[in-house]
Every structure is written in structure tokens, then in C-alpha cells.
Amino acid sequence: MTVETVIYAGLLYVAFVVLVGGLVYRVTLYALTPAPLRIPTMPAPRTRRGIAARMAREIMLFASLFRGDKWAWIWSYLFHMSLLLVLLQHLRYVLVPVPAWVRIISPWGSDAAFVLVVALAGLLGRRLLIARVRFITAPSDYLMLVLLLVIAVTGTLMRFVDRVNIVGFKAFILGVMALKLHALPFAPLIMVHVALVAALMLIFPFSKLLHAPGILFSPTRNQVDNSRLEAQGVGEPREVAAPVAAPQVSPRQL
Amino acid sequence: MSEAIAPPVGDYVPVPRLREGAMRDVKSFKASANHQSALGFPETLVNDWRERAVQRLGELVEGSRALRVYLDSCVKCGACTDKCHYFLGTGDPRNMPVARQDLLRRVYRRYFTWAGRWLPWLVGATDLTEDVLDAWYTYYHQCSQCRRCSVFCPLGIDTAEISMAAREILDCVGVGQKYCNEIIGKVHKIGNNLGLPEPALRNTLDGLEEDVRDQTGVDVRFPLDVVGAEVLLITPSADFFAEPHIDGLIGYAKVFHQAGISWTLSSEASEAANFAMFIGSYAQMVKVAQRVRAAALALGVKRIVVGECGHAWRVAYAFWGTLIGPLDFLDPRYPRPQHICEVTEGLIARGALKLDPSANDDKIVTFHDSCNVARATRMGDRPGGQLAIPRAVIRSVCAHFVDMDPATIGDRTFCCGGGGGLLTDDLLALRVQGALPRMQALTAAVAEHQVTHMAAICAICKSQFSKVLPYYGLPRDMVVSVHQLVGDAIVLGAKE
Numbered sequence: 001m002t003v004e005t006v007i008y009a010g011l012l013y014v015a016f017v018v019l020v021g022g023l024v025y026r027v028t029l030y031a032l033t034p035a036p037l038r039i040p041t042m043p044a045p046r047t048r049r050g051i052a053a054r055m056a057r058e059i060m061l062f063a064s065l066f067r068g069d070k071w072a073w074i075w076s077y078l079f080h081m082s083l084l085l086v087l088l089q090h091l092r093y094v095l096v097p098v099p100a101w102v103r104i105i106s107p108w109g110s111d112a113a114f115v116l117v118v119a120l121a122g123l124l125g126r127r128l129l130i131a132r133v134r135f136i137t138a139p140s141d142y143l144m145l146v147l148l149l150v151i152a153v154t155g156t157l158m159r160f161v162d163r164v165n166i167v168g169f170k171a172f173i174l175g176v177m178a179l180k181l182h183a184l185p186f187a188p189l190i191m192v193h194v195a196l197v198a199a200l201m202l203i204f205p206f207s208k209l210l211h212a213p214g215i216l217f218s219p220t221r222n223q224v225d226n227s228r229l230e231a232q233g234v235g236e237p238r239e240v241a242a243p244v245a246a247p248q249v250s251p252r253q254l
Numbered sequence: 255m256s257e258a259i260a261p262p263v264g265d266y267v268p269v270p271r272l273r274e275g276a277m278r279d280v281k282s283f284k285a286s287a288n289h290q291s292a293l294g295f296p297e298t299l300v301n302d303w304r305e306r307a308v309q310r311l312g313e314l315v316e317g318s319r320a321l322r323v324y325l326d327s328c329v330k331c332g333a334c335t336d337k338c339h340y341f342l343g344t345g346d347p348r349n350m351p352v353a354r355q356d357l358l359r360r361v362y363r364r365y366f367t368w369a370g371r372w373l374p375w376l377v378g379a380t381d382l383t384e385d386v387l388d389a390w391y392t393y394y395h396q397c398s399q400c401r402r403c404s405v406f407c408p409l410g411i412d413t414a415e416i417s418m419a420a421r422e423i424l425d426c427v428g429v430g431q432k433y434c435n436e437i438i439g440k441v442h443k444i445g446n447n448l449g450l451p452e453p454a455l456r457n458t459l460d461g462l463e464e465d466v467r468d469q470t471g472v473d474v475r476f477p478l479d480v481v482g483a484e485v486l487l488i489t490p491s492a493d494f495f496a497e498p499h500i501d502g503l504i505g506y507a508k509v510f511h512q513a514g515i516s517w518t519l520s521s522e523a524s525e526a527a528n529f530a531m532f533i534g535s536y537a538q539m540v541k542v543a544q545r546v547r548a549a550a551l552a553l554g555v556k557r558i559v560v561g562e563c564g565h566a567w568r569v570a571y572a573f574w575g576t577l578i579g580p581l582d583f584l585d586p587r588y589p590r591p592q593h594i595c596e597v598t599e600g601l602i603a604r605g606a607l608k609l610d611p612s613a614n615d616d617k618i619v620t621f622h623d624s625c626n627v628a629r630a631t632r633m634g635d636r637p638g639g640q641l642a643i644p645r646a647v648i649r650s651v652c653a654h655f656v657d658m659d660p661a662t663i664g665d666r667t668f669c670c671g672g673g674g675g676l677l678t679d680d681l682l683a684l685r686v687q688g689a690l691p692r693m694q695a696l697t698a699a700v701a702e703h704q705v706t707h708m709a710a711i712c713a714i715c716k717s718q719f720s721k722v723l724p725y726y727g728l729p730r731d732m733v734v735s736v737h738q739l740v741g742d743a744i745v746l747g748a749k750e
């Protein structure tokens with residue numbers, strides 16, 4: 001058992017625990033924090049079903065961003081969709097047996113990796129070139145893009161330039177998952193790739209990457225427009241009828 | 255206070271170059287000790303302001319899911335950066351919505367997040383210093399809380415929520431804004447923003463009755479404190495005497511008269527505005543709204559109708575249920591509360607008003623969607639009714655109606671430049687420059703369609719436009735109330 005094996009296994013365990021624990025903590029906080037006032041951005045749907053459709057448009061099509069900034073939409077949409085494909089393709093390294101659908105999308109996943117690199121370059125270019133965007137960018141915003149870019153590039157290189165011992169690596173991963181360590185094959189590319197992925201997992205619950213669960217809890221998007229009792233007694237009754245509060249009450253006491 | 259200069263209207267140059275610090279010195283006057291104490295806020299900057307500010311920020315985040323999620327989630331995509339009229343008009347990058355949010359977010363990150371605590375330089379977290387507090391005061395009073403930015407944000411981040419929170423923190427450490435806090439004090443003491451006491455109000459209304467009688471020969475009433483009336487009308491106090499608001503009030507009265515609806519104003523709640531929303535004070539918002547509930551109960555009315563006021567309609571439509579609800583003592587056959595445009599549109603639709611649109615034949619009218627109405631409320635049963643219903647009303651009383659550039663109306667409407675507690679002369683420079691996008695669209699409509707009038711349903715919009723139109727070479731009386739158009743077209747006494 002090499003030192004690298006132990007270090008990498010440890011890193012992956014820690015990253016996994018931090019990612020899952022951190023996200024559960026954050027999401028719980030979001031869910032438990034009260035939202036006493038209705039603030040949907042109108043026109044908003046009047047039913048739960050309508051809200052489901054609105055959220056789907058936001059999450060699957062980035063509808064608001066599309067209205068707001070076409071170039072940002074293009075880069076960001078390409079980035080998220082190719083990332084999704086690449087992640088799905090990666091299932092083949094952690095599942096035995098590899099499900100048929102993962103085999104089928106696998107070649108697309110490899111192509112998507114190129115798109116991923118291009119999209120990340122586009123996002124980075126925007127950030128550097130547009131003065132308005134540069135103004136609002138902190139070092140961590142650049143760093144996150146660079147991190148993703150290096151992950152994507154090392155991944156692509158492994159597949160197309162310097163093929164690594166993926167079978168040996170899968171054995172290591174399966175071992176980690178089964179809590180039985182197998183030796184990590186020595187291959188610098190894959191080691192960089194995995195270490196940076198672990199870093200990304202560690203950053204996730206402490207950074208703007210929280211936008212992923214955040215959007216689900218965004219009151220301007222997920223609230224139903226039902227704050228008024230409807231005429232003729234039709235329509236939904238109010239959900240909240242908060243007590244008529246004494247003047248000095250703050251929302252958190254409700 | 256710098257001098258107010260209108261930027262050149264030009265043709266649509268949507269995005270200005272960054273002019274860092276351009277608006278740094280445009281600050282509205284701070285509240286004096288008695289304005290502060292009247293609302294229970296510290297009179298001047300407290301000694302332990304830093305601790306108190308951080309503590310209040312923590313409390314607010316714990317009490318508001320919007321705040322918590324929005325402070326975490328911004329990905330700095332920049333989609334909002336060119337959406338704010340104050341940025342478009344001034345070029346000051348701190349007026350880009352995300353940069354405005356960041357003033358608070360940086361401090362939040364510093365004191366409440368792991369990354370900001372340990373690696374502030376990396377994530378752009380900053381200590382709460384006097385400079386930061388000063389920047390908060392300046393730039394959170396350069397946000398009209400219009401929520402245009404939130405329309406385009408992929409995460410729905412609502413800068414208004416953040417600017418309200420920042421103002422609440424400022425109030426809690428003793429740095430309030432004079433304009434808002436003085437006005438809220440007047441509401442508590444006298445009953446309305448303008449400080450119009452009951453006898454003066456009664457006088458004004460009597461005067462209006464006479465004027466209308468002289469003009470039309472018809473006895474249109476302007477009732478005050480009538481117990482047992484069917485409708486309580488809650489309207490911004492500007493409607494009682496300022497131009498062009500007052501013609502709107504005459505319009506409401508004619509509608510009620512002609513439809514045979516008994517109605518009343520209340521001297522206890524002679525104000526629809528609830529400026530407590532602007533300062534982000536939940537407690538004050540409840541207190542101001544409470545007057546309406548109390549007045550409705552005391553007068554025993556069956557319906558509450560809200561006059562032409564943007565943010566008041568937001569508070570009424572979206573917040574009253576939480577603040578003073580349930581309004582279950584009102585007649586369930588009507589929306590609770592109801593907007594005056596809904597009332598008028600309903601009456602027109604069932605032919606209860608006789609109208610002569612030729613009274614407005616001298617006008618080519620366009621309509622300014624007020625941000626709070628367009629982006630925070632609804633009218634009628636269908637989503638988007640808040641955009642359709644006022645237009646339907648205008649079309650039925652006015653033969654010539656055109657819309658401005660579609661990118662500047664509806665839910666993409668540009669703020670008038672004076673909303674959110676900024677309608678004060680100490681911010682005139684900001685107001686004039688912030689009106690630029692609306693003025694560009696209006697100027698284009700004037701050139702293309704010979705538009706002569708712009709109708710609005712918000713007291714702040716009307717006052718703001720009356721003030722800034724001349725800076726752009728347009729006549730100040732171009733702005734009219736929607737119900738002025740209605741009032742002029744109603745044929746009184748024709749119904750028998």
C-alpha cells in the first residue's frame with residue numbers, strides 16, 4: 001500500500017463528508033429560515049404546478065439569464081450541460097456493472113469534455129474582457145474557473161493524449177467506496193485531476209457554488225402568487241395568516 | 255449635493271463606460287435625532303455601531319430566507335450589471351446591482367462565513383469600517399428597490415431585499431435617512447405622509463366637491479369618515495392636492511359616483527403609502543399598515559380599494575395578508591384588497607359607466623408601468639393583469655394609445671428614477687440621471703408616435719416625472735393619472 005493510496009483515499013473521504021455534510025447543513029438552513037413576506041417576481045404563476053414549470057424553465061433552460069444576457073447564457077448553458085454529460089459519463093468509473101445507458105452516452109461525454117473546456121474559456125474570457133464583469137470579480141471567481149479548467153483539461157488529456165491505467169484507477173475507486181483500499185496506480189495526470197476534484201468538493205458548501213441548491217429556495221422564483229384572497233371565493237385560500245403582531249416584532253419572531 | 259444635470263438622451267446607448275466614484279458624493283440628508291427617536295431608532299451613530307450592525311445583519315439573515323439565499327448564491331455572472339437605471343444613467347459601477355449587493359455581501363462573508371473569516375482577500379470579504387458604512391448609506395440610498403435586476407438574474411436575486419436590509423441596519427445603528435424617517439413619523443403623528451391634519455383634509459375635500467360641481471353641475475361627493483360606507487378608499491396623500499395626482503382622485507370619485515358605490519376616505523388612514531417598506535423595517539411596516547385595518551373595522555366597510563400608488567399596492571396586495579391579515583371581515587365576493595383600476599375596469603366591462611373617449615381626443619397617450627405594480631403585484635385573475643388592466647382602462651377612455659419600446663415596459667419596465675424613498679430634492683442629481691432610460695423610451699415614442707401624455711398609476715412616478723421631464727426638454731404636465739383620463743371621459747348623470 002503506497003503513501004499516495006492512503007493520502008488519496010483519505011482526501012476523498014474528507015471531501016465527500018464535507019460536501020455532503022456542508023450541503024445538508026446549508027440546505028437545512030435555507031429550508032428552516034422563514035420567508036414571511038411574499039416577494040415573487042411578477043407576473044408569477046398562481047398555482048404550484050405553474051411554479052414547477054417556472055422552476056423547470058429556470059433550472060433546465062436558465063430562462064432569466066437568457067432574457068438578461070445572451071452571451072453569458074451561451075457560455076453558461078454550454079458549461080452546465082457539458083458538465084452534466086461529463087459527470088454522467090464518469091459513472092462508468094464508479095459503477096459495476098456499467099449500466100447500458102452510461103455506455104451509450106459515454107462517447108458524447110467525451111465530446112462534451114471539449115465543449116466544457118471551450119465554455120470555461122468563454123466564461124473566463126468574459127470575466128477578463130468585460131469591464132463591468134471584471135469590476136465585480138473577486139480572486140476566488142477567477143480561481144474557481146481556473147480550477148475547473150485544469151480539471152477539464154487534465155481529464156481530456158488523459159483520454160485523448162496520455163491514456164492512463166483507468167482499469168487500475170477504477171479498482172482504487174471501488175475500493176474506496178467499499179472501504180477496502182486498493183493501490184492507486186501512479187499516474188500524475190489522474191492524480192492532479194482527482195486532487196482538484198476533491199478540492200472543488202471541499203469548496204462547494206462554502207462558496208458561490210451554493211447557487212446550485214440556492215436557486216431551489218429563491219423566493220422570487222419559487223413562490224406562488226396567491227397572497228390575496230380571490231374574488232368570488234374561488235382560488236386557493238391564504239397559506240399564511242400570521243398573527244397580527246405587536247408593533248415591535250421582527251420577521252424572525254414570526 | 256451636486257447639481258442635477260440630465261445626461262444627453264442620445265440614441266439608445268444602453269451601457270455606459272464605467273465612471274468609478276461618479277456618484278460617491280450624492281447622498282441624501284441624514285435623519286435628525288428626533289426623526290430617529292420617533293421611530294424608536296438610536297438618535298445618532300451609536301458607539302458600538304460595528305457590533306450592533308453585525309448583530310442586526312445576523313438577525314436579519316436568520317429571519318429572511320431571501321436574504322440568506324441571495325447573499326450566498328450570486329455567481330457574479332454580470333447579467334444584472336446593465337439593468338439598473340441608476341447605473342445606466344450615471345455609469346457609477348457601484349450602481350450595478352451586483353456591486354450594490356456586494357457592499358453588504360462582503361461584510362456578511364467576513365463575519366458569517368468560513369471563507370470570509372479565514373481568507374477574506376480571496377473571496378473579497380471586508381471588515382465593516384466607517385468607509386463601508388458610509389458606502390452603504392450612499393449606495394443603498396441610490397437604489398429605488400425597483401427589482402428590475404431580479405427579473406434577469408439567473409438566481410432571482412432581489413437587490414431590493416438587500417438594500418432594505420442594509421437600510422434597516424443603518425437605522426439600527428443610528429444613521430437613518432431624513433426623507434423616509436421624517437415621513438413615517440408624520441404618518442404616526444398626523445396620519446399621512448404630507449402631514450395634512452383632519453380639518454385641512456376635510457376642507458380640501460369640500461373644495462373638490464365645489465370644483466367638480468362648478469365644472470359639471472353634478473354633486474360628486476368626496477366623503478370622509480363615513481361609517482357604514484361600502485368601500486374604504488386608501489390612497490396616497492399626494493392625491494389630495496398635488497398636480498397631476500388630484501385629477502386622479504376626482505376620477506375615482508366620479509367612478510364611484512357613477513357606479514353608485516358608497517365610499518369613504520378615512521382621516522385615520524388618509525395615506526396609502528407605507529414608507530416602512532423602503533427602510534426595510536418590518537415592525538414599522540406592521541404599525542403603518544395596522545392603521546388601515548383599524549380604520550376599515552371602525553368604519554365597518556365591506557371592501558378596501560387602493561388608489562394609484564405603486565409601492566402601496568405592493569404592500570397591500572402582497573404583504574397585508576401577513577402584516578394585518580386575515581382580512582376576513584371584508585366581503586369575500588371582492589378581491590381583498592382591490593385596486594382602483596380593477597374596480598374601474600370591472601365597471602367598464604359590464605357597461606356600468608358611460609364613457610365618451612372623445613374627451614381625450616386631444617391626447618396621444620402612453621403608459622408607464624410602475625415597478626412595484628408591474629413586478630410585485632397582480633390585478634384581476636390572470637398573471638400579467640397588472641399590465642393589461644390599466645391599459646384596458648386607458649384604451650376605453652382614450653382613442654389614441656401607444657406603448658413605448660417593449661424592452662422598457664411590462665415586467666422589464668424602467669423605474670421612474672424616484673422610487674424606494676429617493677423622491678427627495680437632496681437626491682435630485684441621482685433622480686434626473688436615473689430617469690434617463692425612461693426618458694429615452696419616452697423621447698422615442700414622442701418622435702415616432704407624437705405622444706403627448708404619459709399616464710401612470712403611482713404617486714411617486716407622477717411626482718418624479720413632473721420634476722424631471724423639464725430636464726429632458728419635455729413639458730412637466732405630460733404626466734397624467736390614469737383616472738384623470740377616466741374622469742374626463744365619464745359622462746356624469748347619464749345613467750338612469
Ligand code: SF4
Binds near residue numbers: 330333406407
Ligand atoms: S445576475 Fe444575479 S447572479 Fe448574476 S451577477 Fe447579478 S446578482 Fe449575481
Ligand code: SF4
Binds near residue numbers: 337351397404
Ligand atoms: S432594485 Fe432597481 S434600483 Fe436597485 S439595484 Fe436593482 S435595478 Fe437598480
